[in-house]
Amino acid sequence: MNTNPTTIGQYLIERLLAHGVKHVFGVPGDYVLGFFQEMAQSELHLVNTCDEQGAGFAADAYARLNGLGVVCVTYCVGGLKIANTTAQAFAEKSPVIVISGAPGTDERIHDPLLHHKVRSFDTQLKVFEQLTVATAVLDNPLTACSEINRVLEAALHHCRPVYIELPRNMVHAPVFPMPVAIPVAETSDPNALAEALREATAMIAQAKRPVILAGEELHRFGLQSLLNDLVEETDIPVAATILGKSVFPESHRRYLGIYEGALSHPEICDYVESSDCLICLGSILTEIDLGIYTAHLNQDHCIYVSNERLAIRFHRYDHVQLRDFLEGLVNAHLSVCNTDTITQIKTPEFQIDYNQRITLGRLFGRLDTFIDQNTIVIAEPGDALFSGADLHIQQRNRFLSPAHYTSLGFAVPAALGAQLADPTLRPLVLVGDGAFQMTGMELSTIVRFGLNPIVVVLNNQGYATERPMEDGRFNDVLNWHYSRLSEVFGAGQGFTIRTEGQLETALYFASQHTGSFCILDVQLEPNDTSLSLKRLTQVLAERVHSTASM
């Protein structure tokens, strides 16, 4: 720990580096320029995106892979553009540090009408108090270092975003950093933990067909090896939630597939719902995870444990940590307690029919054979996600999607964040045309930083998720010639795909040319949607048409 005199800006940079942050995403502006210059001269790599929204999404993806992500923007005109991406990080537990420049404390006297100011100088702070687990305004050199450490710890502990506001005259303010306080680790109540483990292990031991439902927290809190240990010892089969997809290796002999109520494959649905002991690990179980309330999980057979809640059947235990409980299960040495032969849905063989018009089903059939160990699949909400859920992901943590918050516009900027977080990966981006038109131009940033995702645009000329619920011209988008974007950027390669043969050509080219992005404009029939999406929209439509009576 360096305790030499430094500055607030330098100290913040040092703490980010110490926590493994190597890249910072953002757009500069005069209130944050001084700090940008400090970062540019440090070991941090600055990644300036086309729009702040792209930086926010990229930082979220980076955080999911790296354990911490940073987005740095200017005051209000920058910060308020990432309210939505920060909300997503909050909803889906992604530890993103939002750093915003701000007017200097010396500029705030008599409350002048400075540029970028909205209502008062703390408007942006108040907004981010709603969207983060901790906020700090670094307006006092005496407390700045401890404030920085407080909010960083909060981000890591809750796996959620935090907000740091840095008035511009404070960037170079001298500070004497004190040793970092050792955070008080939250520990489990040993009695509650012991009783919960006794009850859970007895329940599992007596069960004939226990099954594990694995969620995203196992990844976020680094508990995947424990899950692996548990499965190796007990042979309990594992299904994953959609938000938790790829939290468990999908090629594992005990992996069932994705469970999401009636939206899941019927065999997986039956297996999970008929289990006499369902062990839900690290999932916040959203309505999407539960197939929009089509799930039939018998709570009487359920052990539910997440970072915030432990419940067995209909009673709760307080103050038991997910990690401690999971370690307890592993150490209980349950031995093999599920000898079921499970049906695994393998990647089907794929025979190309070169002149055949491409369909959604065939596209994903082909992509399932295309992805390899270095592929990270990034799926936009909509059919990219619902079809993408059936892809066989070979490695852990190789599938990203905002499956709960379901904000559109994530996928392309997420490819930027993901590939910078792990340069050994090549993103396969699955994105609808509507979502692509929101943030797809971040391909520009992808070009600047020399990355090479393969972007598959599911081009059905509009919002296919919404058409079955209510249709109108408001669901249409312009039919861009997506393949021409490579001419706009002067880089990358575009393909227009209407047949299986054209898909083959494009995928072959993409596999051979790794110097820049490839964009595949896959022209689908507007009503060519997946079975999952059809089921989903049917359930959703009922809610669109529900009415309160007076």
Added chain:
Amino acid sequence: MNTNPTTIGQYLIERLLAHGVKHVFGVPGDYVLGFFQEMAQSELHLVNTCDEQGAGFAADAYARLNGLGVVCVTYCVGGLKIANTTAQAFAEKSPVIVISGAPGTDERIHDPLLHHKVRSFDTQLKVFEQLTVATAVLDNPLTACSEINRVLEAALHHCRPVYIELPRNMVHAPVFPMPVAIPVAETSDPNALAEALREATAMIAQAKRPVILAGEELHRFGLQSLLNDLVEETDIPVAATILGKSVFPESHRRYLGIYEGALSHPEICDYVESSDCLICLGSILTEIDLGIYTAHLNQDHCIYVSNERLAIRFHRYDHVQLRDFLEGLVNAHLSVCNTDTITQIKTPEFQIDYNQRITLGRLFGRLDTFIDQNTIVIAEPGDALFSGADLHIQQRNRFLSPAHYTSLGFAVPAALGAQLADPTLRPLVLVGDGAFQMTGMELSTIVRFGLNPIVVVLNNQGYATERPMEDGRFNDVLNWHYSRLSEVFGAGQGFTIRTEGQLETALYFASQHTGSFCILDVQLEPNDTSLSLKRLTQVLAERVHSTASM
């Protein structure tokens, strides 16, 4: 006033139409789909943009021209994307109605983890409480109609944004609308008004060189004719603030030009600052209006009146309305009280030098002769604004720019909003390359709705405003081939411009072809910035480098 039974959705639509709203900007999503369908079947025209940010900016521009604008989005993933555009409408007094769909009241029981939810069901409401002057959640049919009217009145009265949240099960909820309550008009205190007018008229009558500084509120509150009357009677010369540019006809014989402290033309600066009676009308006088504190206005000679404040010299009058005071001045029949011959900076002659490399100065020189009575100039903050401020705008309200809040990304979507608000106008969009990369793809929406702006991209490959303050790779953007965008959209026409002759060709083409957009990629030297911007960035740089000491 229709008092037949209706629904909340229908009543809201009816009130929007009654207030002169014809277009609604937005992006659909399942929580707002039912209301979108209701709107689609009404007389309202729905304009779905590529991204919600575009809809927010378009609605702001529409509000500035039409007197009220509407942006309609889905819950959180839509609403939080327009936090910034709503903040801009707040800061610059633009009456934008934000309508957000939301989960039904029947879906909120037991606080489930619905998609799009952040922390709690009122997270988005709390965010918008910071960014608007009134909010309403239409969760009760008994009060929904009066709530709608309350927030609409607030938007009109304050000329600022309001927020309406519509739970989706309430769209079709039956209501019996009560007659609209007559809002209690705020009136001036007659004694304060009379005394203020006596003092002001005496001051003006005694002055040798009175001058008016006209601001944006004269436009927002519909007081421009009163200003005209005052000038016709008194011959007092008029300067405008930059936020108020085109609030007074710039071809008028008593129009001086834009005043913005040391950033303004020296003759205008001298005239305003040496006046013995400066009448500031309807300006909130931001730091930008004051040339980043380079203004030298003598408060001892100043009559300052805005919608929120009336001050003469160093004392204030409470409860005097801007309109009443202005009417009082007109009715005081001051007769001619300024006989100065004023120097007007006329549009200079422009002789093309066909093979000459284009420069920023020559570009704006040519554009100044190109604009006509049907042109609305929309200028992005940066040199588009600072050079654009010198253009001679022939009609009132034909110049739009977020000159105070200075958010980037406004101009292209604003062209969409402005041309739909007034189809007789053709937007001339002045936009830096950095800002274009944020929201320029809304050209796609412009194509869908058959509009024809001329978009001039000031392509200097980065953030030219920031380079003089702090430079680094973080100020670079990719050098797009902007002219190729017409190929991506399958519409419009692109031009690459390096010489004055190429500019001439492009402008001639644009004047002849009015069927779609034209985009002019004007390739400038990175350091080719306006004199105003050079002065501005010098002042700003001092603030970037200021430091607090411990």
